[in-house]
Amino acid sequence: MTTLADVAKKANVSAMTVSRVINHPDKVTEELKELVHQAMLELDYQPNIAAKSLVSKRSHIIKVYILEEMDTTEPYYMNLLVGIARSIGKAHYSLQLVTTDGVDRGPADGSIITGFRQADMDWIRNLRKPVVLFGENEAGFSFVDSDNYQGIVSACKHAIEAGYQQLVYIGLELEEAFTKSREKGYIDTVTKAGQAPKIYRFDNRSSAARKFIQTQNEHLVKNTCFICATDRLALGINQGLQSIGVEVPADFGIIGYDGVFLDQVSSPKLTTMKQAIVEMGEACGELLIQKIEHNDTSQRQQRFLPQLVVRESTR
Numbered sequence: 001m002t003t004l005a006d007v008a009k010k011a012n013v014s015a016m017t018v019s020r021v022i023n024h025p026d027k028v029t030e031e032l033k034e035l036v037h038q039a040m041l042e043l044d045y046q047p048n049i050a051a052k053s054l055v056s057k058r059s060h061i062i063k064v065y066i067l068e069e070m071d072t073t074e075p076y077y078m079n080l081l082v083g084i085a086r087s088i089g090k091a092h093y094s095l096q097l098v099t100t101d102g103v104d105r106g107p108a109d110g111s112i113i114t115g116f117r118q119a120d121m122d123w124i125r126n127l128r129k130p131v132v133l134f135g136e137n138e139a140g141f142s143f144v145d146s147d148n149y150q151g152i153v154s155a156c157k158h159a160i161e162a163g164y165q166q167l168v169y170i171g172l173e174l175e176e177a178f179t180k181s182r183e184k185g186y187i188d189t190v191t192k193a194g195q196a197p198k199i200y201r202f203d204n205r206s207s208a209a210r211k212f213i214q215t216q217n218e219h220l221v222k223n224t225c226f227i228c229a230t231d232r233l234a235l236g237i238n239q240g241l242q243s244i245g246v247e248v249p250a251d252f253g254i255i256g257y258d259g260v261f262l263d264q265v266s267s268p269k270l271t272t273m274k275q276a277i278v279e280m281g282e283a284c285g286e287l288l289i290q291k292i293e294h295n296d297t298s299q300r301q302q303r304f305l306p307q308l309v310v311r312e313s314t315r
Helices: 004-013 017-024 028-044 049-056 075-088 118-125 146-163 179-191 206-217 231-243 277-294
Strands: 061-066 094-099 110-114 131-134 143-146 164-171 198-201 223-230 252-258 271-274 300-306 307-309
Touching: 004 028, 004 143, 017 028, 061 075, 075 094, 075 110, 075 277, 110 277, 131 179, 131 277, 143 146, 143 277, 146 179, 146 252, 146 271, 146 300, 146 307, 164 179, 164 231, 179 198, 198 206, 206 231, 231 252, 231 277, 277 300
Parallel strands: 061 094, 061 110, 110 131, 131 143, 143 300, 164 198, 164 223, 223 252, 252 271
Antiparallel strands: 271 307
């Protein structure tokens, strides 16, 4: 069985140095950490987490709360969890998933929370450990999210440059920070272009968007592009347009938002604003570890600019 002394010998450092890298990584240089971690990897050395927890008085567990129903057909949350696990694993923390149907038990050193709504804020405020939210919020909590405002601005600019004369926004029936930012991005851009905003809001279900198109058949104006708050809504718009026999993208354009899975299974494939979900998960983990390891109480915001991916639903 590989010991700490074996790692020290392999890395040509003292056992005390190896211990500091494991237990107090913030107090050693990146070069030294890399040297020791490489030796640990080559020797397949696993630190005694239980002993480390006794010394540091930490559980080395991060709880990830998903406070909304997960659609198992989409890898959105799987990608997020991969990113979180990747970053906290580097700091020797484990992930504990808590869902709406799960049981929340045991200690943790901090929490990453997603799928929250405004009504959850009082509960979040009462958590005694460091918290990072995956999602923009107006309550002052540290968060990681895509740049919701700029993402929709980019989508609208693409539609205008593609020659669509009218832009219609298909939004979510939610009064949350991210929905407000996306709508504002749409309103600001179309207003600047001399258009009157047209906004419709629905639950995040493709069937709702599909029925909207089917009931609005006689009122649809060709050369319109639908700017959608999610790929799921964009999928419904596409299904509705296909059902009434109009041409996409010649007569109508569609732009979604997410770029995780549904954009690629649609026919035609959706132009979308692709979010960097794995990278945002990594950022959530890194930010929370920073708070835990350094008693960092500052509130931080980190936004990732989504990437415009042009496919078959726009010209």
